[in-house]
Amino acid sequence: MNALTVSNMSVSYDKQLALENVSFSVPEGSMTGIIGPNGAGKSTLIKSILQLLPTVSGTVEVFKKPLRSQRKIIGYVPQRSEVDWDFPTNALDVVLMGRYNHIGMFKRASKKEVTWAKHCLQRVGMQDYASRQISQLSGGQQQRVFLARAMAQDAKIYFMDEPFAGVDASTEKAIIQLMKEWKNEGKTVLVVHHDLQTVNDYFDHVLLLNKTPIAYGETNRVFTLANLEEAYGGKIAFLQQGPKAAKGST
Amino acid sequence: MSYTFWILLTGCLVGLTCGITGALLVLRKMAMIADAISHTVLLGIVGAFFVTQSLSGIPMLIGAGIVGILTAVFVEMLHSSGVQSDAAIGIVFTSLFALGVVLISFIGDQVHLDVQHALMGEIAFVPWNTLTINGVSYGPTAVWMLGAVLAVNLILITLFYKEIKMSTFDPQFATLIGVPVMIIHYLLMTMVSLSTVASFDSVGAILVVAMLIVPGATAYLLTDRFFVLLILSGVIGILSAALGYGFAIQWNVSIAGSMAVATGVFFIAAFLFGPKQGVVIKKIRGTTGKKTVQSST
Numbered sequence: 018m019n020a021l022t023v024s025n026m027s028v029s030y031d032k033q034l035a036l037e038n039v040s041f042s043v044p045e046g047s048m049t050g051i052i053g054p055n056g057a058g059k060s061t062l063i064k065s066i067l068q069l070l071p072t073v074s075g076t077v078e079v080f081k082k083p084l085r086s087q088r089k090i091i092g093y094v095p096q097r098s099e100v101d102w103d104f105p106t107n108a109l110d111v112v113l114m115g116r117y118n119h120i121g122m123f124k125r126a127s128k129k130e131v132t133w134a135k136h137c138l139q140r141v142g143m144q145d146y147a148s149r150q151i152s153q154l155s156g157g158q159q160q161r162v163f164l165a166r167a168m169a170q171d172a173k174i175y176f177m178d179e180p181f182a183g184v185d186a187s188t189e190k191a192i193i194q195l196m197k198e199w200k201n202e203g204k205t206v207l208v209v210h211h212d213l214q215t216v217n218d219y220f221d222h223v224l225l226l227n228k229t230p231i232a233y234g235e236t237n238r239v240f241t242l243a244n245l246e247e248a249y250g251g252k253i254a255f256l257q258q259g260p261k262a263a264k265g266s267t
Numbered sequence: 268m269s270y271t272f273w274i275l276l277t278g279c280l281v282g283l284t285c286g287i288t289g290a291l292l293v294l295r296k297m298a299m300i301a302d303a304i305s306h307t308v309l310l311g312i313v314g315a316f317f318v319t320q321s322l323s324g325i326p327m328l329i330g331a332g333i334v335g336i337l338t339a340v341f342v343e344m345l346h347s348s349g350v351q352s353d354a355a356i357g358i359v360f361t362s363l364f365a366l367g368v369v370l371i372s373f374i375g376d377q378v379h380l381d382v383q384h385a386l387m388g389e390i391a392f393v394p395w396n397t398l399t400i401n402g403v404s405y406g407p408t409a410v411w412m413l414g415a416v417l418a419v420n421l422i423l424i425t426l427f428y429k430e431i432k433m434s435t436f437d438p439q440f441a442t443l444i445g446v447p448v449m450i451i452h453y454l455l456m457t458m459v460s461l462s463t464v465a466s467f468d469s470v471g472a473i474l475v476v477a478m479l480i481v482p483g484a485t486a487y488l489l490t491d492r493f494f495v496l497l498i499l500s501g502v503i504g505i506l507s508a509a510l511g512y513g514f515a516i517q518w519n520v521s522i523a524g525s526m527a528v529a530t531g532v533f534f535i536a537a538f539l540f541g542p543k544q545g546v547v548i549k550k551i552r553g554t555t556g557k558k559t560v561q562s563s564t
């Protein structure tokens with residue numbers, strides 16, 4: 018079954034097309050890396066799928082239903098730089114935001130929800146920071162709080178926008194560990210990713226994007242030099258041995 | 268009840284209502300919309316007068332609420348069609364305010380409502396404008412209006428506490444997970460409009476901005492907890508009103524002006540001596556402000 022189907026999606030900024038005619042289907046339980054040069058529309062794609070940006074055309078289905086009716090099963094890790102980390106709140110509160118649909122309007126979080134949120138913090142190694150103000154956390158720790166919030170959502174499909182940007186090595190490991198757990202639990206994951214060297218290790222599916230999809234499919238079939246050159250234009254020279262070398266490493 | 272008591276109570280209610288509501292604006296980085304709404308409600312008040320031929324409380328609140336929301340809608344519309352957001356605010360609020368000023372001149376002879384009063388307010392007159400039902404006086408109208416608006420705001424903040432917090436911290440995530448972010452936005456705009464119009468008689472359109480923004484900005488320097496920030500902002504609002512009244516009596520100057528100055532005094536004190544960002548504290552610690560964070564992680 019397809020977890021996500023995007024059909025004919027186009028998005029424009031100030032009359033310039035940022036995404037053109039994007040169509041692809043993601044099988045349930047897969048881990049997809051969304052790869053492409055700067056300005057290819059990777060983050061725009063995720064936000065448009067999630068209807069956080071207005072689209073010119075196109076439809077999105079999550080498990081064969083319109084996105085609007087599937088909010089409870091969609092998890093999201095935005096780019097860390099998109100929120101104000103000076104906002105007066107602590108790590109546990111941020112994680113509890115992921116339980117919004119389970120807590121419900123007009124209600125306070127129950128003990129059960131708080132326990133669950135703490136458990137999520139523990140799974141990303143942040144149990145000691147539950148009552149820490151978010152401005153006091155390092156970049157990697159902030160990213161882990163976002164991961165814990167996504168985990169707290171207990172979603173079936175996850176969208177992550179550059180989760181590895183500016184994090185330390187141990188946080189990167191924690192993210193990978195979590196993604197593997199999600200995969201084992203049959204969850205579907207889509208990740209906007211920059212580092213071509215790690216694509217082979219992290220993802221079983223790849224979407225190569227440059228305003229329009231260059232290729233989508235299993236990593237070993239799609240993540241080829243020819244496709245990369247098409248997506249990145251002439252800027253790929255330094256990567257000559259990139260995809261191959263990545264296979265050999267680790 | 269004495270004259271002094273009513274003035275102090277009015278001032279404290281303005282400080283508390285505006286302090287709590289305004290803190291939310293500060294957190295959302297929307298302080299300038301307070302400036303806009305505080306001016307455009309004039310049009311709401313004048314509009315309400317045209318419809319009802321009186322300056323009574325309820326129609327004024329409704330008129331102000333409508334114009335406040337319209338202000339936010341127009342700003343949003345201009346912004347989404349490509350106008351810079353600060354320019355959008357500038358365009359909308361000056362036009363609506365100007366319309367209010369023009370309309371006021373039509374009714375100038377009929378009631379005591381002039382531009383001077385609208386801008387500066389006159390809290391000294393508040394005790395004489397009482398709510399009288401069947402010949403029995405129940406105290407100043409302004410106190411009743413402020414009390415009602417405070418109650419409404421507190422109820423709304425309590426009911427939508429989670430939603431307000433989420434849509435302020437991370438609006439995109441909040442939208443995705445199903446928080447009615449736009450409704451919360453307009454709810455907040457309504458709360459600001461109501462607070463402004465209730466404070467109008469006492470402190471006027473310009474000084475109400477000080478009461479809305481400065482206590483919240485001050486509290487922001489003193490705490491990093493959301494709930495504490497709202498409470499602290501309200502308390503600073505009350506203290507500013509009381510301190511300002513003291514100033515005004517001591518030196519025989521404008522009461523509302525002194526109250527606004529007092530908010531500034533609190534802000535400067537927090538700016539210099541605040542535990543988080545205080546300039547003095549940073550000096551004492553040397554330049555280790557950042558270091559303490561790093562070493563503890």
